[in-house]
Amino acid sequence: MSRRAFLILLVAFWAPLAVAQNVPRPGAKDLCPVCGMLVSKYPNWVAVVTWKDGHAHFFDGAKDMFKFLHDLPKYAPNHRKEDITGIYVTDFYNLERIDARKAVFVTGSDVLGPMGHELVPLASQVDATDFSKDHKGKRTLRFEQVTPDLPVALDSGKF
Numbered sequence: 036m037s038r039r040a041f042l043i044l045l046v047a048f049w050a051p052l053a054v055a056q057n058v059p060r061p062g063a064k065d066l067c068p069v070c071g072m073l074v075s076k077y078p079n080w081v082a083v084v085t086w087k088d089g090h091a092h093f094f095d096g097a098k099d100m101f102k103f104l105h106d107l108p109k110y111a112p113n114h115r116k117e118d119i120t121g122i123y124v125t126d127f128y129n130l131e132r133i134d135a136r137k138a139v140f141v142t143g144s145d146v147l148g149p150m151g152h153e154l155v156p157l158a159s160q161v162d163a164t165d166f167s168k169d170h171k172g173k174r175t176l177r178f179e180q181v182t183p184d185l186p187v188a189l190d191s192g193k194f
Contacts, residue, residue: 058083058085058121058123058132059083059085059091059093060075060081061074061075061081061083061093062075063075065093067093067094067095067099068092068094068103068110068111069094069099069100069102069103069110070095070099070150072095072149072150073095074093074094074095076095076149077095077096077148077149078125078130079125079127079130080095080096080097080125080148080149080153081093081094081095081124081125081132082094082095082096082097082099082100082122082123082124082125082135082156083100083121083122083123083132084100084103084104084119084121084122084123085119085120085121085122085123086114086118086119086120087118087119087120088118090114092110092111095148095149095150096148096149096150096153096154097124097135097140097153097154097155097156098148098150098152098153098154098186098189098190099150099186100122100124100135101154101181101183101185101186102186102187104116104122105183105186106183121134122134122135122136122178123135124138124156125156126138126156126157126158126162127146127155127156127157127162127166128157128158128162128166129158133156133158135156135178136178136179137158137178138156138157138158138177138178139156139157139158139159139160139162139163139175139176139177140154140155140156140157140163140175140176140177140178140181141154141155141157141163141166141167141170141172141173141174141175141176142154142155142172142173142174142176142185142189142194143171143172143173143174143194144166144167144170144171144172144173145170145171146170150190151189151190151192152189152190152192152194153189154176154181154185154186154189155170155172160175163175173194174194
């Protein structure tokens with residue numbers, strides 16, 4: 036392997052981990068602004084939205100994070116989408132925080148999150164395909180494909 040190829044591989048492997056290390060972690064008393072659950076009780080499902088002012092909102096899953104993002108006036112009236120500096124979810128397989136805008140989400144699987152049916156975040160399409168095969172996933176979506184009605188429909192078991 037050439038030195039250049041090795042460096043590219045090294046950066047590709049470590050860059051997502053470096054980003055994840057800078058993502059704030061929920062404290063013991065942080066509540067999901069959508070459902071009111073204690074977020075730290077569910078570390079495998081944590082999602083985070085960070086803001087220019089240094090504030091962070093924590094969620095007990097991607098589903099509630101999307102509800103929040105689709106209705107900021109309701110859940111965060113003093114914040115604007117333009118002030119978001121990061122949106123992160125916890126990858127199902129490696130349990131690291133990843134950029135939600137680059138993640139792939141699977142719905143309709145046999146894996147349930149803290150609030151039931153969930154948008155299960157995965158780092159790549161390959162992982163999403165494997166996950167769907169192993170856990171009977173019904174749909175695979177990119178961040179921008181998650182419509183406002185989808186997280187609500189998941190609460191009713193509709194995928």
